[in-house]
Amino acid sequence: MDRRPQRDRPVSAAVPAPDATDAAATERGTAPLLPVILGADIGVYALARSFHEAYGVRSIVVSGAALGPVARSQIIDNVLLGPDATPEHMVDRLVELAAEHPGRRLVLLANSDWLVRVVVRHRARLEPHYIVPFLSGDLLDRISDKATFAEICADLGIDVPRTIVQDFAGAGEAGWQPVAVDLDYPLIAKAASSADYQDVHFDGKKKVFEIASPAELDALWVSLAAAGFRGRFVVQDLVPGDDTHMRSITAYVDSRGAITLLCSAHVLIEEHTPSGLGNPAAMITQRIDPMLEQARTFLTATGYIGFANFDVKVDPRDGTYRFFEVNPRIGRNNYYLTAAGANPMRFLVGDRVDGLAVEPVVVDRQVLYSILPHRLLLRYVLDPALNARVRALVKAGDVVHPLRYRGDRSLRRRAYVAAALVNQVRKFRTYYPRPTSTGF
Template sequence: MTKILPVVFGFDIADYAFARIFHENSGLRSLVVSEIRRGPINDSSIFDIMMVPRGTLGHEDSFIALLHEIAAQHPDERLILCVNSDEGVEYAVKHRAELEGRWFLPYASEEAVKTANSKTSMAAILEALGLPTIPSVSVDLTDPQSWGEGLDRVRFPVVVKPEDGTLLNLYLHKGLKKVTPVNTREDALALFNKLRDNDVPIKLLVQELIPGDDTTQWVVNGYVDRSGQITAAGSGRVLLGLHVPSLIGNAGMILLDSNDHLIETGKRIVQAVGLTGFFSLDVKIDPRDGTEYWLDLNPRIGRGHYYLKVGGIDLAAAMLADMRGERIQYQTNTRDGIYTVIPMALASKRYLTDADLRAQVKIAKKNTVNPLAYSKDRNPRRHAYRALSYVNQYRQMKAFYPEPTASGF
């Protein structure tokens, strides 16, 4: 039998969790490829680490060359490409034909990936499905004369995002963020000018702000096999997001809550786009009238994907069955619990203002899981890192989100 080697690219919590689900599934030892050493991947016994020069993973030519190099170093192993960046997925699917002889790519076609990563294309698909869309306009930073006309078509406050999610990391160091809340037209113009002055020549999506604190956000994640069959899908309710400016838009704590309606709607969206492999979706429920607004579809596993494992869904099993061409029983939420990368004590009356939600959390917290706390990967240094991380999370919440707000920002 050919040995299987999951190859995980990165150093974040999602990347450690990627390696963990394979180890939990069948004891598979991964190879983690990273440009820097960071706490989530340091001092682990469940994978090996390969260090590469900075800039290798963020550029198409060097990334693809690295994949060929790894394949040459492991001639007798079946390699699984495990990447959780928009640009990494796009690079891989663009070169699928030359990679598939050695690599299994649990990602969709190049066309479907580009559709999922385009906010404009996704808005058109949501409209075609009869789903509500948030009023928004596209603003071209290279055409300042058009900015005013575009802003006339939305009501403030708004949020500003890159229209193409794959460009975020490319311009992150120049001030571009995953999502930026903007209160006034003047503030929007100031932001556009700042980005343009920093040589950020892209299109931005300006979207009317839907109110609601972190608890109005939900996530739906899963897996689609190569035949188009959805073999895993589950949902969770965000309790608290991460509020450090560079991480806004990412969940810090998720309550496992099986929302059949959201799961089924999410599956419709995924199938309309034509995705295969991993997927993750974000949805916000407007507290004013209960309207569901689907914000993002990511053609990858997602940063907080381990919440599904807390709920009883094994994404590694779904992916491995697909790779082997085997049928697998559909998986969805079967267990209550809480996924968290921040201290559980933050799930307090201060942030969870709804008494019914707090009661639900009180029951679910008996099964609270931090993906970095793995009983088969014990190391005093890892324990110390988690403890220090929790201290930092307290400080960051106090600094950036001391009280819940009506907007979540």
């Protein structure tokens, strides 16, 4: 019997069930819901799936190309902008789309940092047509910068790795020199703002660099300056520990400023391709109250609104939770919330569409979220206790892959999901081929 959770299981009677929410919308005279989502990755598909599970609606996905996760889906209508579309072209098309769907209540979501920035910067044009559930532009600029984020956390007593900021604003001028870095090696280097780094190209570019020596760091500085990067890079103390020391937090703060959804997860393994480094590939939802309280402190103190996704690592030297960054969006792996019984679209729609004060929920149900074949995952989970937890969740059927959806199971979709699983094996053999446990 296939016991994979396909629909969320309610964790609180205060979270409206689909029928109740639809009835509430009808009673208030609310127009039918139409989600419009920007992007084309697995996280975008997960959002469309969560909307479909909760409300039975198809989503419009707007992107440059219909990539595998959103292609040939029965729950998605793809609107293609083409690979050369500018942000202004995208905004123009969104306004046109709104005119093409009169009488619908349009909710606009984006799930990458640069797309969130485009939406927030063009809020004045979009809000007459869409619900735009994102934070303010000023706060976005502050918290999206990893250097500023570290400063805010330090002021609030939230643990972060020791951080040094390298500013490249003057890197094109004669005599510019980078600041000295007095951290122990190896250390971590990454762009303070992913938006500043998005269009910078050079050989060896990575999302995150692990730097082994001063000479290697100097070479990175030279490459960044020569490539025209003029933003800021942060250099941080390398918190020891493998992928299993990583944690993820997802939150929703409603339009009243109330934190109505908190969920945390224990990462089992991350992706190790250069472009995907740091994205969790498998995790187990787990309520971790001390860590969640720090997230609550940050969200409350900053006046945050909308979805937030925190990257955190447990420091094995002292057991502290080191906060690395907050993403101003729900995150690529958002389906772990729906799998654990708290479909995040219900919190959003209850708040922004139906005007409800949804009762706050902290998720405590454990499920395994994984985009990997089970055998591959178990080869990389070396800790015996974690390995046993994975096996138990698989045996109980408490495991979910965001692309495996009974409501969207055409032959082509099933073939794509099967190919994606095989591709994961290839990627791990290529980029992370170290010996591990024996699997099943």
